[in-house]
Amino acid sequence: MKKSSNTIWHEATVTRARREQLNGHRSAVLWFTGLSGVGKSTLAHAVEENLYLLGCRTFVLDGDNIRHGLCADLGFSLDDRTENIRRIAEAAKLMVESGVIALTAFISPFRQDRERARSLFPHGDFIEIFCDAPLEVCEQRDVKGLYRRARAGEVKEFTGISSPYEPPLNPELRIDTGNLPLEKCVEQVLALLQERGIVTGK
DSSP: OOOOSSOOOOOOSSOHHHHHHHHTSOOEEEEEEOOTTSSHHHHHHHHHHHHHHTTOOEEEEEHHHHTTTTTTTOOSSHHHHHHHHHHHHHHHHHHHHTTOEEEEEOOOOOHHHHHHHHTTSOTTSEEEEEEEOOHHHHHHTOTTOHHHHHHTTSSSSOBTTTBOOOOOSSOSEEEETTTSOHHHHHHHHHHHHHHTTSOOOO
């Protein structure tokens, strides 16, 4: 991507470390990925609620919400999907620098796009969470009717039907959202964050 040659990076005096100290927790990005209907947004918001109750500063970048603003100009071609994830990763990077725990809930179907997102962050700051459930379970939860429309040929390049989903090979966490109740899924995420020293407390 072409960058301007007329800009320089300005170093702030208020650093990420100082912001984290003020917040009382480390910052990171929790990258929830999985098929449509797998429970990414539901889990991300439930985790955020629990982190909020612990006194953490958080923000959820949700796939549908982002397409109302930041990515409203993008469609669903392969190039546009890649650009969508690039923008999200850059936004999450800014949030992590601000000391916030950013939670992203996007299908992000392609490994290359997710690895490009990971490359923006220092080691350990990008936590890939694979929300895993069988396709038939996701179709049963299809509140938007997208799978039905995709199978009827009304929605082109739909992930899981006419476009591939590439599961993470080595995610930091895999959660069986097809079988586990929401509270158990949340517990797994919080346990990982405590194990990594990102948050403390019960």
